[in-house]
Amino acid sequence: MTSIPRFILGALTLCCAVSALAQPQVQTSDPNAPKTRAQVKQEFLQWRAAGYDPNDWLNYPENAQRASRIVAQRQASGDTSVH
Template identity: 55%
Template sequence: MNPLPRVVLGMLAGACCFASAAALAQPYDPSQPLTRAQVRADLVEWRQAGYDPLDWIDYPENAQRAGAIVAQRRAQHAGTLAPAGQTTQ
């Protein structure tokens, strides 16, 4: 049995793993559509911040308040994920 095809197959599998890992590390791009899971996670985050999509009476204030809370949490989370030596503004 010739080991060359196994080596080529291993190199191909390694290249595919590297390419998929690099694709997952891409930053958020607003021009790209979100996945269903991302939209659901975003809704959960907004609901935890106090947003109720069925509260149409207090709609603008409710959404603005929850949006401010979500933005603040995301800023805090981004600040904790900053690499050592870098500061966030």
Template identity: 55%
Template structure:
């Protein structure tokens, strides 16, 4: 292998490493994962706002309506903000 081939191989390997590192969707942030209790509390809030996950006949409407209610409650301070 001559020097030019080794340089080209090195550039190709570096390009592959950069491409694979930039292909990640979001960086891992260990301070933001939700706990099981957080997820359960969020589901309870959605159900209290009128969302039924088993009501697939009215799915987009009931989810949007519940999301608006939850956003309004969080904006008014009646509910805590989710951990992020």
């Protein structure tokens, strides 16, 4: 009688493992996909390296736009490293 619950437990475990493997993988190429915390941190570091200062409220729109252009140019050239 104890072999039936073990069989059921094994079948449920197998079903869970198969469904976990069947889940779609996150596509990083989709611009609408949510970003991970590591991706957000990396983008922030790229913006800081491009001259963006989040504490500069007096020049806020301009410094953010300038940093955005610089980061976009670096990404277009294939350079995603933080300088």
